[in-house]
Amino acid sequence: MTLEEIAKRLKLKALYSDYENIFCTNAYCSDLLSDIMGNAKDESILISIQAHKNTVAVASLKDSPAIIICNNRPIGEDMIEACKDEGIALFVTGDNQFEVSAKLYACLHKALPS
């Protein structure tokens, strides 16, 4: 599913509008950047509450197309600028990590594993 469709379905707010509308197939949810680096598959959307620039550095290392910040965590200008520089879409939502993960899993997969 493309980022624009995901944003629409999950009612995500984009922190800047001219992001690249990439087709995504995977996501990873974690609040430890070291865990993301060690375990996220490349090109996964990142779901986190770590709303700071270092998350962008990690997203860049993992070639992530987007970061979704949960719980309406405040996001500083430096994180937004870093995302723009790296070409990584940045979204925020009032949903928590569990809700975002569940909804995004449904978007990216037809059915839960049996």
Next chain:
Amino acid sequence: MKIKADLHIHSCLSPCGSLDMSPKRIVQELKQRDIALAALTDHNTSLNCPAFASLCKAEGIQALFGMEVQSSEEIHILALFNELSASLDFSAFVYALIPNIKNIPQKTGDQVYVDEDENILGELDKYLLNSIPLSIDEVAKEIHERGGLVVPAHIDRPSFSLTSQFGLVTEGEWDALEIVKIDREPAIDTKGYPLVFSSDAHHPFQIASRLSILEVDEDFLRKNCVDLSELKEAFKTARCESKPAFSKNLL
């Protein structure tokens, strides 16, 4: 007597540190700003400390050698050693524990260590801003066993801190806590630990923009190396001095 101290400074070796932050540049700025005691604390490494050591000695600045360790909980802790060999030994120990995620300088910044004249001696392969598989208590124990001081970094910051990761200051073998939000009354219970203040400078203009005023004996600065017991005592009455980060235009 009162001295000015900046105990949290990054060099060009930290991926997030500016390439301008050679030990030579750092020591120039420290001298210009009348800093009597300073520590070089790159992320998970001390490889720029040898150059820092000799440059500080040449300028009559008392130096501490260490790093900002990232624990398994992603909490940053300052390790401060008064002996270069202890710091380098700890640095080798920590580097071996960092996961093997390769740094990509174009994405995350350079990780270069240099000599006194800013000649590049080498580059570190593993991305330094990562966690080692030791808890904060294990990190503290390791630092103390090697003769260093332990200061959880920026405890009032919303990332990589005791409060961001645990929601509060937890008790542990801390010699002091580093505070960064100094323009307001701390809303955090700091549990009676001494509080210290440093710049966490990543760029030259940030050096000594926030520092500790420490009360020490007259001979503190004349000793061959920092007296850590005396420094621990001085932490108890540290006061903060801060200036807006010095304008880049003035440098």
